[in-house]
Amino acid sequence: MSLSNKPGMILSIILIVLLYSSTSFARNPCVPKDFNKGGTVCVCNSTYCDTIEPADKVAAGKFLIYSSSIDGLRLEKSVGNFSNSTIPSGVKFTVNRNRTFQKVFGFGTAFTDSAGLNLLKLNNTEAQDALLKSYFSSEGIELNFGRVPIGGCDFSTRTYTYDDSENDTSLSNFNLTSEDFEYKIPIIKRAQEISGKPLKLVASAWSAPPWMKTNNDFSGFGFLHEEFFATWAKYHIMFLDEYKNNDLKFWGLTTGNEPLNGIIPINRFNSLGWSPQAHRDWIANNLGPQLRNSQHNATKLIALDDQRFLLPWWIELVFQNEDAKSYIDGIGVHWYWDTLYPAQSLTRTHLKYPEKFILGTEACVGDKPWEKEKVMLGSWARGEMYTRDIIEDLNHWVTGWIDWNFALDKTGGPNWASNFVDSAIIVDEENQEFYKQPMFYALGHFSKFIHEGSKRVHLGRQKGPSALQAVAFLRPDQAMVVVVFNGKGLDVPFILADPKRGTIRFTAAKHSVHTLVYW
Numbered sequence: 001m002s003l004s005n006k007p008g009m010i011l012s013i014i015l016i017v018l019l020y021s022s023t024s025f026a027r028n029p030c031v032p033k034d035f036n037k038g039g040t041v042c043v044c045n046s047t048y049c050d051t052i053e054p055a056d057k058v059a060a061g062k063f064l065i066y067s068s069s070i071d072g073l074r075l076e077k078s079v080g081n082f083s084n085s086t087i088p089s090g091v092k093f094t095v096n097r098n099r100t101f102q103k104v105f106g107f108g109t110a111f112t113d114s115a116g117l118n119l120l121k122l123n124n125t126e127a128q129d130a131l132l133k134s135y136f137s138s139e140g141i142e143l144n145f146g147r148v149p150i151g152g153c154d155f156s157t158r159t160y161t162y163d164d165s166e167n168d169t170s171l172s173n174f175n176l177t178s179e180d181f182e183y184k185i186p187i188i189k190r191a192q193e194i195s196g197k198p199l200k201l202v203a204s205a206w207s208a209p210p211w212m213k214t215n216n217d218f219s220g221f222g223f224l225h226e227e228f229f230a231t232w233a234k235y236h237i238m239f240l241d242e243y244k245n246n247d248l249k250f251w252g253l254t255t256g257n258e259p260l261n262g263i264i265p266i267n268r269f270n271s272l273g274w275s276p277q278a279h280r281d282w283i284a285n286n287l288g289p290q291l292r293n294s295q296h297n298a299t300k301l302i303a304l305d306d307q308r309f310l311l312p313w314w315i316e317l318v319f320q321n322e323d324a325k326s327y328i329d330g331i332g333v334h335w336y337w338d339t340l341y342p343a344q345s346l347t348r349t350h351l352k353y354p355e356k357f358i359l360g361t362e363a364c365v366g367d368k369p370w371e372k373e374k375v376m377l378g379s380w381a382r383g384e385m386y387t388r389d390i391i392e393d394l395n396h397w398v399t400g401w402i403d404w405n406f407a408l409d410k411t412g413g414p415n416w417a418s419n420f421v422d423s424a425i426i427v428d429e430e431n432q433e434f435y436k437q438p439m440f441y442a443l444g445h446f447s448k449f450i451h452e453g454s455k456r457v458h459l460g461r462q463k464g465p466s467a468l469q470a471v472a473f474l475r476p477d478q479a480m481v482v483v484v485f486n487g488k489g490l491d492v493p494f495i496l497a498d499p500k501r502g503t504i505r506f507t508a509a510k511h512s513v514h515t516l517v518y519w
């Protein structure tokens with residue numbers, strides 16, 4: 001080879017390397033696996049995990065579309081062109097930028113003891129990082145919320161609180177536990193590092209120490225003794241103090257997980273029962289004042305933290321007390337009976353108390369006694385349950401949606417109370433790999449694109465009563481994001497018209513979900 005050819009050869013090597021890396025950085029495709037549960041998971045391990053192509057800005061006249069489907073697409077990106085053709089076809093949605101609704105806080109998952117424990121069952125850092133990157137990084141679904149149990153919950157391997165010394169009314173033995181130092185604090189910190197920004201953390205307590213309770217137990221029918229109202233509020237502040245000493249600051253605090261569960265204990269796991277009246281008094285006289293007089297005074301106080309069907313009556317009773325009402329910033333709702341109760345109760349609650357935000361604080365599939373298979377690896381139907389509920393919530397004033405355990409094992413645990421459920425990511429310890437389920441991508445269709453501060457805009461529907469569900473947001477960077485969901489077993493063509501930009505025509509294949517983004 002002559003000397004003069006050398007630079008050319010070097011250049012082509014550089015070009016090959018550049019091309020190779022740009023394609024490999026563009027996307028790691030899903031490695032699908034079918035467990036015959038009506039869909040596929042994507043398999044990840046210490047050396048490989050699927051990633052999502054970045055949603056970089058496209059020129060006016062073009063739009064991005066990310067698609068997932070029962071046929072195996074998983075947030076697959078493509079680019080399309082607007083047109084202004086008026087040929088009618090299919091369902092038509094029209095964006096009306098003049099009618100705007102709630103602002104979004106974001107989307108997230110929960111840092112339970114069990115989730116942390118499952119993450120650490122992946123025996124090398126690369127696999128663990130791949131899991132956390134899937135949730136929190138720019139090549140993943142970019143979650144910005146994390147719910148953290150205060151002490152133990154059912155997704156722990158034992159029952160405990162931070163002060164199990166009987167009659168310790170001064171809380172002199174209050175202390176974080178090994179679970180905090182192994183499964184929660186370090187993992188939240190890794191997630192934040194991977195995310196590149198602090199997560200919005202929301203804390204919730206399940207049970208008070210049994211000695212504070214009428215039934216002297218972690219679970220079942222039991223309430224707080226009135227003499228411990230102040231102590232139980234102080235316990236919350238001490239938790240926030242301890243986490244702050246470990247450099248973790250909370251954005252929100254709920255007034256307690258599922259108070260109804262301590263009144264009607266269908267499932268026996270850590271709970272504290274409250275009537276709305278007693279809860280109101282405790283918030284007005286103890287938790288509210290103690291929180292606002294603490295260094296955590298900016299923490300959002302989130303009431304209810306229980307099923308949607310309790311709205312609005314539960315919160316009406318709580319808000320009868322003006323002090324309780326003034327301390328409360330928002331209302332947390334769980335999804336567990338949503339299919340039986342109309343979302344109109346969310347709108348009614350919003351219209352009555354427009355200054356209080358509504359936030360989805362917990363959701364998972366497999367909790368029902370008749371759901372015999374707790375984990376259904378790859379179930380597209382379960383992914384659709386997430387998609388349908390998130391769209392419905394967002395169309396009824398909900399400002400964000402937080403999933404339950406970020407990872408469980410193949411049995412849907414561990415769970416000391418055998419309350420096993422499904423999870424967006426399942427860790428297979430034996431094979432040292434993890435499975436990203438359709439539920440994971442369902443959440444991603446919203447979380448990755450609808451950034452914090454996005455405002456919902458009105459979507460008018462001209463044709464087709466219910467073939468497709470959709471929701472639209474205008475982002476702070478002026479991108480429009482529209483999620484369109486086809487839960488039916490047939491392809492549905494649709495038109496999205498934005499008077500400011502033109503028309504998008506697209507066919508939503510059977511059982512598919514799409515996120516459109518344009519500027």
Ligand SMILES: *[C@@H]1O[C@H](CO)[C@@H](O)[C@H](O)[C@H]1NC(C)=O
Nearest residue numbers: 031043044045046047048049
């Ligand atoms: C990880 O998954 C990739 C893609 O499926 C596979 O090629 C590789 O062998 C796996 N690595 C290990 C350590 O199992």
Ligand SMILES: *[C@@H]1O[C@H](CO)[C@@H](O)[C@H](O)[C@H]1NC(C)=O
Nearest residue numbers: 061062063078079080081082
């Ligand atoms: C969009 O328009 C460009 C020309 O501006 C064309 O090259 C491209 O093929 C079009 N894409 C589609 C999906 O029609």
Ligand SMILES: *[C@@H]1O[C@H](CO)[C@@H](O)[C@H](O)[C@H]1NC(C)=O
Nearest residue numbers: 094095096097098099499500
């Ligand atoms: C939206 O508001 C703008 C400016 O106020 C107005 O020109 C336009 O006609 C309105 N569009 C609709 C669809 O109401």
Ligand SMILES: *[C@@H]1O[C@H](CO)[C@@H](O)[C@H](O)[C@H]1NC(C)=O
Nearest residue numbers: 121122123124429430431432
């Ligand atoms: C990790 O797990 C795999 C599969 O169980 C095993 O082969 C390997 O030795 C383990 N590595 C470490 C460092 O424990």
Ligand SMILES: *[C@@H]1O[C@H](CO)[C@@H](O)[C@H](O)[C@H]1NC(C)=O
Nearest residue numbers: 165166167168169211212225
């Ligand atoms: C704790 O207080 C209760 C009620 O006053 C009492 O019955 C019980 O004996 C006390 N337990 C201990 C260990 O002091």
Ligand SMILES: *[C@@H]1O[C@H](CO)[C@@H](O)[C@H](O)[C@H]1NC(C)=O
Nearest residue numbers: 172173174175176177178181
């Ligand atoms: C609290 O827990 C930490 C970590 O487990 C331990 O080092 C410390 O001694 C405990 N403090 C008390 C008062 O029990």
Ligand SMILES: *[C@@H]1O[C@H](CO)[C@@H](O)[C@H](O)[C@H]1NC(C)=O
Nearest residue numbers: 291292293294295296297298
């Ligand atoms: C809130 O707490 C901070 C210290 O963390 C303090 O500087 C501020 O004055 C407090 N604000 C209110 C309204 O109490």
Ligand SMILES: *[C@@H]1O[C@H](CO)[C@@H](O)[C@H](O)[C@H]1NC(C)=O
Nearest residue numbers: 061082083084499500501502
């Ligand atoms: C469609 O019409 C709008 C409004 O007249 C215009 O701003 C836009 O550029 C048109 N888009 C295309 C793709 O022709």
